[in-house]
Structures are given as C-alpha cells and as structure tokens.
Amino acid sequence: xxxxxxxxxxxxxxxxxxxxxxxxxxxxxxxxxxxxxxxxxxxxxxxxxxxxxxxxxxxxxxxxxxxxxxxxxxxxxxxxxx
Numbered sequence: 001x002x003x004x005x006x007x008x009x010x011x012x013x014x015x016x017x018x019x020x021x022x023x024x025x026x027x028x029x030x031x032x033x034x035x036x037x038x039x040x041x042x043x044x045x046x047x048x049x050x051x052x053x054x055x056x057x058x059x060x061x062x063x064x065x066x067x068x069x070x071x072x073x074x075x076x077x078x079x080x081x082x
Contacts, residue, residue, distance in 0.1 A: 015049045017058040038071065 042058075049056035057075070060068045068074070 013054055015045070015052070015054040015056045017045055017056070042071065 045056055045058065058072070060072065063069070063074050
C-alpha cells in the first residue's frame with residue numbers, strides 16, 4: 001500500500017486512516033496519476049478492512065471541495081482540536 005503505516009490505527013473493530021492526500025486538478029477529467037493512486041490506496045484499505053472484519057474510516061480533513069465527496073460518504077466527528 002502507498003500510505004504510511006503509522007497513520008493507520010486499529011481500535012474497537014474500526015480501522016482509521018488519517019489524511020489520505022492527493023493532488024487534484026479541476027481542468028483534467030480523465031484518470032490523472034493522483035486519482036489512480038487514490039483509487040489504489042482506497043481499494044487496498046477496503047480490502048484489508050474487509051479481511052479483518054473492520055469498519056473503515058479515513059480523514060480528508062475539512063470537506064472543503066466537492067471532489068472529496070466522490071471518494072467518501074462524509075461523517076462529522078464533532079470534534080475540535082485546539
């Protein structure tokens with residue numbers, strides 16, 4: 001997988017991956033390299049979570065762009081870290 005392992009956390013039957021990040025260009029609709037890498041990461045994460053019977057959550061940070069909803073179903077955690 002292409003993510004850094006220390007950003008992966010397992011807790012109470014849940015797999016949480018913090019801040020999967022790619023570059024995104026709105027002027028390119030075809031499969032850009034960043035999009036393909038994102039798909040590879042998400043596919044591998046979903047497979048690992050399914051094999052271990054875990055719910056998968058990953059963080060994009062703030063839902064600041066409509067493109068982020070292409071990759072997930074947003075869920076608010078209701079937490080602020082100051």
